[in-house]
Amino acid sequence: MNKLMNAKEYEESLRKLKLKVYMFGKRVENVVDDPIIRPSMNAVAATYEYAHKPEHEDIMTATSHLTGKKINRFTHIHQGVDDLVKKSKMGRLLGSQTACCFQRCVGMDALNALSITTHAIDEKYGTEYNKRFLKYLGYVQENDLTCDGAMTDPKGNRSLSPAKQFDPDLFMHVVEERPDGIVVSGAKAHQTGAVNSHEVIVMPTITMREEDRDYAISFALPSDAEGITYIMGRQSCDTRKLEGLTFDRGNMFYGGHEALVVFDRVFVPWERVFMYKEYDFSTMLVEHFAAYHRQSYACKVGVGDVLIGAAQTIAEYNGAERASHVKDKIIEMNHLNETLFCGCIACAAEGHREPSGTYQNDLLLANVHKQNVTRFPYEIARIAQDIAGGLMVTCPSAADLASPEVGKWVEKYYRTRDDVPTEHRLRILRLIENITMGTAAVGYLTESMHGAGSPQAQRIMIARLVNMKHKQKAAKELCGIEKGDQVS
Amino acid sequence: MRDRKGRPGKLKAGIKYCGGCRPEFDRIAAVKEMKEALGEAIEMVRMDDEEADFILVVTGCKTACVDVESLPLKAKKYISSLSDARRVMEELANKTKT
Numbered sequence: 001m002n003k004l005m006n007a008k009e010y011e012e013s014l015r016k017l018k019l020k021v022y023m024f025g026k027r028v029e030n031v032v033d034d035p036i037i038r039p040s041m042n043a044v045a046a047t048y049e050y051a052h053k054p055e056h057e058d059i060m061t062a063t064s065h066l067t068g069k070k071i072n073r074f075t076h077i078h079q080g081v082d083d084l085v086k087k088s089k090m091g092r093l094l095g096s097q098t099a100c101c102f103q104r105c106v107g108m109d110a111l112n113a114l115s116i117t118t119h120a121i122d123e124k125y126g127t128e129y130n131k132r133f134l135k136y137l138g139y140v141q142e143n144d145l146t147c148d149g150a151m152t153d154p155k156g157n158r159s160l161s162p163a164k165q166f167d168p169d170l171f172m173h174v175v176e177e178r179p180d181g182i183v184v185s186g187a188k189a190h191q192t193g194a195v196n197s198h199e200v201i202v203m204p205t206i207t208m209r210e211e212d213r214d215y216a217i218s219f220a221l222p223s224d225a226e227g228i229t230y231i232m233g234r235q236s237c238d239t240r241k242l243e244g245l246t247f248d249r250g251n252m253f254y255g256g257h258e259a260l261v262v263f264d265r266v267f268v269p270w271e272r273v274f275m276y277k278e279y280d281f282s283t284m285l286v287e288h289f290a291a292y293h294r295q296s297y298a299c300k301v302g303v304g305d306v307l308i309g310a311a312q313t314i315a316e317y318n319g320a321e322r323a324s325h326v327k328d329k330i331i332e333m334n335h336l337n338e339t340l341f342c343g344c345i346a347c348a349a350e351g352h353r354e355p356s357g358t359y360q361n362d363l364l365l366a367n368v369h370k371q372n373v374t375r376f377p378y379e380i381a382r383i384a385q386d387i388a389g390g391l392m393v394t395c396p397s398a399a400d401l402a403s404p405e406v407g408k409w410v411e412k413y414y415r416t417r418d419d420v421p422t423e424h425r426l427r428i429l430r431l432i433e434n435i436t437m438g439t440a441a442v443g444y445l446t447e448s449m450h451g452a453g454s455p456q457a458q459r460i461m462i463a464r465l466v467n468m469k470h471k472q473k474a475a476k477e478l479c480g481i482e483k484g485d486q487v488s
Numbered sequence: 489m490r491d492r493k494g495r496p497g498k499l500k501a502g503i504k505y506c507g508g509c510r511p512e513f514d515r516i517a518a519v520k521e522m523k524e525a526l527g528e529a530i531e532m533v534r535m536d537d538e539e540a541d542f543i544l545v546v547t548g549c550k551t552a553c554v555d556v557e558s559l560p561l562k563a564k565k566y567i568s569s570l571s572d573a574r575r576v577m578e579e580l581a582n583k584t585k586t
Contacts, residue, residue: 054503054504054505054534054535055505055508055515055516056505056507056508057505057507058504058505058506058507058554058555059506059507059508059509060507063558082553082555085553086507086553089507089509089510089553090507090509092509092510093507093508093509096509096510305510341510
């Protein structure tokens with residue numbers, strides 16, 4: 001029986017996990033209900049709930065190529081260009097509904113990259129990784145699981161390869177081989193949605209050479225496997241969530257999170273190992289995953305939709321919406337945001353079929369898209385702050401507005417129009433603050449910069465993937481250096 | 489359209505929405521407006537309801553990327569703008585009067 005979970009069922013499934021989570025130096029006993037973590041759980045829950053909404057299911061669900069059953073798109077292996085395009089649209093949709101990172105795309109990208117790479121390893125070495133992987137995929141689809149796609153190692157000294165680090169654990173590696181599986185040690189940093197995941201899928205983070213073969217490993221584990229510890233990352237303004245459900249948090253419902261995930265001598269059974277020392281396939285896995293995940297930054301377009309809506313709203317509340325420069329700034333925000341959408345649609349529309357049957361997006365265009373994502377959200381955020389005005393960072397708290405003593409002064413002096421309550425003005429300012437410099441800025445800005453690879457990683461790929469000879473040939477023929485078949 | 493006793497008949501419309509990634513109009517509000525305007529003359533049901541007389545395919549933009557191939561083989565009416573919604577509403581209103 002295929003299970004398409006709803007939000008409540010997802011939440012209950014998380015309660016069954018026995019995760020070892022630390023935050024502010026203490027063990028978190030109740031992860032699901034923790035006030036700082038819960039908004040991020042709500043965002044993942046939205047990926048489940050929206051699959052049940054008639055007005056969104058066409059994007060949020062797909063048909064499993066394994067079983068023919070309806071599944072959540074986040075567990076789907078892309079079977080055509082249409083799937084790739086809908087993946088981008090799903091990112092925009094959920095970004096626009098949550099205004100944060102909903103954390104589930106990274107697992108989908110890991111599943112798709114592994115479907116291609118395990119097939120390729122088997123073709124060369126006669127192994128059976130793809131068979132194992134497909135069995136695992138069936139389990140993920142059947143139970144509608146959220147997977148943390150864990151790629152980024154701490155990496156230690158960037159000038160040294162994994163095998164040459166002063167501490168071998170700075171890259172995930174195998175420390176023991178047993179008849180029934182392997183034992184691994186290491187860590188994965190910046191793991192988005194880690195404590196909201198049922199499974200963790202580990203992949204190597206860089207190209208491995210022969211000397212690094214112990215580091216060329218990929219596997220999947222239940223997120224509460226023995227030996228895994230989660231240490232939550234801090235976010236700007238995170239403790240506002242401890243102040244109760246006040247509008248000072250900006251986004252009243254959703255958020256994201258990242259964690260350092262430590263693997264201390266963790267056992268992995270063979271049936272869950274998808275790459276074992278085949279270092280010559282590490283590049284393939286990394287590049288395919290990176291291309292998928294760079295496309296996944298379609299979500300920032302959705303967050304941009306919210307920020308543009310907030311900027312227009314505060315302009316209207318301030319009575320500035322008719323000013324020509326404000327109108328022009330809103331146009332610029334839309335131009336940048338839709339340009340991002342062009343990139344994530346284009347790399348999907350230009351996708352192709354891999355030998356495994358999985359459809360891969362266009363690597364060059366995916367990298368170009370992500371390169372734009374490292375820049376445009378910053379400019380959109382800058383314009384939003386410009387339109388919002390300085391009150392965004394100087395306005396008193398929700399508690400001051402509610403104060404019997406000073407609330408009347410906050411109400412009086414921050415009122416702009418008869419028909420707009422002061423509280424509404426402060427609420428929309430707090431949302432802009434949240435996205436551009438609060439907890440959601442982690443996702444909208446810095447994650448846009450470094451997530452799925454820092455800007456230089458995309459530039460290296462762009463340089464490698466463009467056909468420069470083709471461009472030079474066109475130039476040389478048109479100016480007469482070389483003879484072509486031009487019409488004359 | 490009339491039932492066997494000659495009274496104006498009720499139409500059953502199966503609704504199929506696109507995913508709604510960047511709708512150019514409020515799809516839900518448009519269907520709600522249609523339902524309110526047509527009142528008892530029409531019943532909105534799920535697109536896979538076997539008793540649906542036709543399927544109303546509501547898409548947020550003219551790209552209309554909705555998967556129609558998997559829909560039941562029934563007549564389909566497409567709405568991808570507010571003007572489409574009004575046109576279909578008038579058409580259905582006329583149909584249920586006759």
